[in-house]
Amino acid sequence: MISKTTASAADALADLPDGATVMIGGFGLAGQPVQLIDALLEHGATDLTVVSNNAGNGDTGLAALIGAKRVKKIICSFPRQVDSYIFDGLYRAGEIELELVPQGNLAERIRAAGAGIGGFFTPTGFGTSLAEGKETRTIDGRDYVLEHPIFADFALISAYRADRLGNLTYRKTSRNFGPIMASAAGTTVAQVDRIVELGELDPEAVVTPGIFVDRVVETGDRFEREEWADVR
Amino acid sequence: MISKTTASAADALADLPDGATVMIGGFGLAGQPVQLIDALLEHGATDLTVVSNNAGNGDTGLAALIGAKRVKKIICSFPRQVDSYIFDGLYRAGEIELELVPQGNLAERIRAAGAGIGGFFTPTGFGTSLAEGKETRTIDGRDYVLEHPIFADFALISAYRADRLGNLTYRKTSRNFGPIMASAAGTTVAQVDRIVELGELDPEAVVTPGIFVDRVVETGDRFEREEWADVR
Amino acid sequence: MSGSSWSRAEIAERLAQDIPDGAYMNLGIGLPTLVSNYLPSDREIILHTENGMLGMGPEAQPGEIDPDLINAGKIPVTELPGASYFHHGDSFAMMRGGHLDVCVLGAFQVSQSGDLANWSTGAPDSIPAVGGAMDLALGAKSVYVMMELATKNGVSKLVDQCTYPVTGLGCVDRLYTDRAIFSLGAEGAAVIELVGETTIDELRELTGLDLADNTGEPA
């Protein structure tokens, strides 16, 4: 019987090697796989390339991982935030490499990796400094830049419900990068509030089919946490 | 107040011009927008280019439209079926043009049109007669063919439920080409069993957001029809 | 309105009048979010946020904050009936595919041919960050910019050629400022509406541009 349930976040990341490319879901704090990031810090893997929309907030989560110098390179769209001081400091000191990608191209490149597309022509970024040196083409009168897929060794994402086959549902705008990152990584680990019985998820409403998910870690009901007090 | 509800299939197609490119959803009979196809036949538009997975079955629906010589060209993956005799006859007589596209490339080209992608490199078809004359490229050791988007003037699709904003849900494998065709056409018309009150559709389970849908025609509960007797 | 210029709120209020009933719209972070305060109550306008939602409602009030429900500025918002959620890939496909009717953005500079500069000042020591700016610039059938026409030092931000790094080329259709409303395009900038006692000659002097006068034509 298939069961993708993993006992702990630590177990789920045990074989994540130094030098890995790791996608981390979330847009700001929404959909950030907090427990998995903490476990990755604890795990100790270093020399990582991280693919994520942002470069961490404050001094926890992704910011802590960056602060601990585990990340050699980050591929993201929006590193600079009011509280991204850890990234900011290391970047200014030349101690972390940055590949800045427009958010839609970041999403489409991740999607392309999961979808077996070798490259695609996107209008976004054409004529800007972020497209410098890239192949361009005019198609039917519109200008495009050629972009390539971004693959990862691991994707760490946060979802709402899972079943033992790894089928996932999300909650509101915390869905964001989860479904596409799940499709682009060799090993996808999802933290979810609760793992439900097979058959409880509506097949019409499954957002990430289990084929994209390798390991699921149950982290408990989010509504127990202070931040969700208003919507309990 | 927005309402995309249209009184009849005839009204929904009233401005469909001769020479239009029309996408028609469905895989075999599942998801075929039967009432819309009938209305298109009745409407009389001619010189059409049809984009659909198949080229009609028996002598009704798309087959009838083709039989009435309204279709000058069909872009599809699988025209030949046991009961595609109307298409077969016209094709052999040289009276209908065929662009044969592998099913996955057909889907991805439709998706690209809706997603603002100017072209993409796909491995499907490389080295085959269906890629003859097309640009190819080897990327990271894998061979790809460059394919371009397919746009339509109208998309005719079949869904299960809609609200007045045009949000759609589907039922089982009748979802097939509906969501991507809805995104690739200037005007998308959906036939649905029932239009429900705003707020009745779960926002997490909406498959086609209303932004992709222009007109909705209510056609009545499918379970009333003989074919669905087993699952009423 | 005070004499010949509008406040930011007045720019937003004026712009809001040009959003048609039934429009799908994305309001960029910052200044453009003001527009949502002035949408005519007899029109139904559906807001998109690029982090994966259509049918976004007003900012969440204390007591209704849901950390899973935020806008692109990471501010808690609410959900209206008829909303839908989708992932980032689908959300940006929706924008890039030209399905939104209007996108409203702020800017550092806009050129008369519609080039937009709003993502970077190009300062050598700044941390670069682009987010969805380049996608939003191309993300709708109509792209509107709202900004003050001049910097605090009186330098025009409507220019012949952008000196700041561009976000997109020829992408801005219309520019709403405190002094006038302009249409932009390959044929250059045209004034389509003047604020208060502002004159076209004043604008020509401020911008140094050969502005066409289309104030007599219907918008």
Place this chain on the structure above:
Amino acid sequence: MSGSSWSRAEIAERLAQDIPDGAYMNLGIGLPTLVSNYLPSDREIILHTENGMLGMGPEAQPGEIDPDLINAGKIPVTELPGASYFHHGDSFAMMRGGHLDVCVLGAFQVSQSGDLANWSTGAPDSIPAVGGAMDLALGAKSVYVMMELATKNGVSKLVDQCTYPVTGLGCVDRLYTDRAIFSLGAEGAAVIELVGETTIDELRELTGLDLADNTGEPA
């Protein structure tokens, strides 16, 4: 088994033994669907159908036919607990992206380097139709073909170079036939299992190929 060849059912039964527990699998239209009758009951194998479903169950019986629930061969099927539905774009992205573990296909011809010909006989008066054949050929980590090794006229369908129009190049990993099981690849074809009293020399004579003998190696 009768002497030195298997029936189609026996080929399917043998192939089914090689599908590991937990595999995601697509069975092509026709002959390959037989495999689903022989999947070991102690393994959980999840079936994909390219018209938009994972977790497909057995063919629907009278009384449970749902016109909205069909497989790629347009035959009514059933849904298992844990199933999910998705649109054609996502379904073929799933295949093309290499997420399925195994795809089983029929063929007119297969070359020793793994080229597949199964979509067209190339007959000049035939109506061409490709469906998902070219996608399926590249649609899984392992692509298996099942077919009789020879035509009714005794001509080998495992060939040096396909003479029928190809569906994909170098895409078939393993070939299950009534006489033997072969591994295919850039280094040519190798026999990995013989049926009954079949000998490698018989196969070399039938195919005209310099077949390697890997029957001693673990599969």
